Amino acid sequence: MSTQVMYDDGRSVIGDAERAAGLTKMKRLATGMLGLMAVIFIVSFALQEQYPWLQYVRAAAEGGMVGALADWFAVTALFKHPMGLKIPHTAIIPRKKDQIGASLGSFVEENFLSEEVVKTKIASLGVSAKTGAWLARPENADRVAREGATAIRAAMLVLNDEDVQDVIESMARRHLLDPEWGPPLGKLAKRLLDDGHHLKLVELLLDRAADWVLDNQETVARLVADRSPTWVPSFVDSLMGDKVHLELYKFIAAVQADPEHQVRQQLDVYLQSLAQDLQTDPDMIARVENLKKNALGDPEVRQLAVRTWDTLKRALLEAVEDPQSELSRKFTTAVRDFGNRLATDKELAAKVDGWIEEAAGYLVRTYRSQIASVITETVERWDAEETSRKIELQVGRDLQFIRINGTVVGSLAGLVIFAVAHAIFG
DSSP, X not given: OOOEEEOTTSOEEEOHHHHHHHHHHHHHHHHHHHHHHHHHHXXXXXXXXXXXXXXXXXXXXXXXXXXXXXXXXHHHHHHSOGGGOOOTTOSHHXXXXXXXXXXXXXXXXXXXXXXXXXXXXXXXXXXXXXXXXXXXXXXXXXXXHHHHHHHHHHHHHHSOHHHHHHHHHHHHIXXXXXXXXXXXXXXXXXXXXXHTTHHHHHHHHHHXXXXXXXXXXXXXXXXXXXXXXXXXXXXXXXXXXXXXHXXXXXXXXXXXXXXXXXXXXXXXXXXXXXXXXXXXXXXXXXXXXXXXHHHSOHHHHHHHHHHHHHHHHXXXXXXXXXXXXXXXXXXXXXXXXXXXXXXXXHHHHHHHHHHHHHHHHHHHHHHHXXXXXXXXXXXXXXXXXXXXXXXHHHHHHHHHHHHHHHHHHHHHHHHHHHHHHHHHHO
């Protein structure tokens, strides 16, 4: 029973059984022509004295037999020893299997895995434009989103939570805890102060302080009364509280109104000094490190890693499980928009094509020998007889045409040779 393999586009690959049947048919045809030449030769040879014109037929048949036999020997010698006779330079494919595989691998490496060939081919394909047009179609963008969701779910199932948490903890320690905090914080503060970014914060604090003082006159008065001696009359406490409240508000208002106020200047001096100490003062740096260690010890870092991974994992799974989630919709839209850009923006498409060409060129340049060695090593693993049989099934049917052509050409050659010789020496 014949076998048949189908491609996705409907094309078929004939199975070994059908190839073998076709090969057998062609062998019989070629052998039949040889037999026919032999019969014609015998008949014409026997009757040529009685019918002289049969000499030409005999010469044609004789040339056809010679051509058929020679080409039969040549074709057969590729795959086996003709009639089992171990004649030198026969059974070429079984004997030279490994050399053929090495030569084929070298041929592919030099002619097909050339960096220039690969780059030229990729450049001619217009990968970016075609990919962009495909991604721009809504159904394809949805498909990519679904496949991406499936990949994320699979990754979540494969990944070990403890391993991921260890990685997060390790990264947090390496990039967050191990480096000293003081110098980077000092540099950042120095840059913010030099650029005047702290002024907005100062204004905000002053505004909040002024609002608080206005809204909390009774609180200020109570604080003054609580700190005054017990023998002071209450009305005096009340007057003092109102006075302190008024003066406090005037003071804050004065600082608000004057950008060059002494308090502002002293605050700038203090902040500049603090920024410098954070960078250069060993005591200050050590104090920051102690605060860091107290706030982010081993248990806290581990819990941070656990919470980070749990939150990220839960958010991703919830998002990919729901096609209508914000993440899924944005991802689908992003895929479609990227496809539209690739299809319409020639400059972007050229850049992407250039990246693809360079990546392919690098792969070919670096791994061409390893890729080609797959052919050599595969052929080396094949059994010699099985290799010969497979190759014969693939090309043997076409090779039988050599025998048929040899029979026809031999007949014509024999006829022409005999006719010329007879004309000259007749």
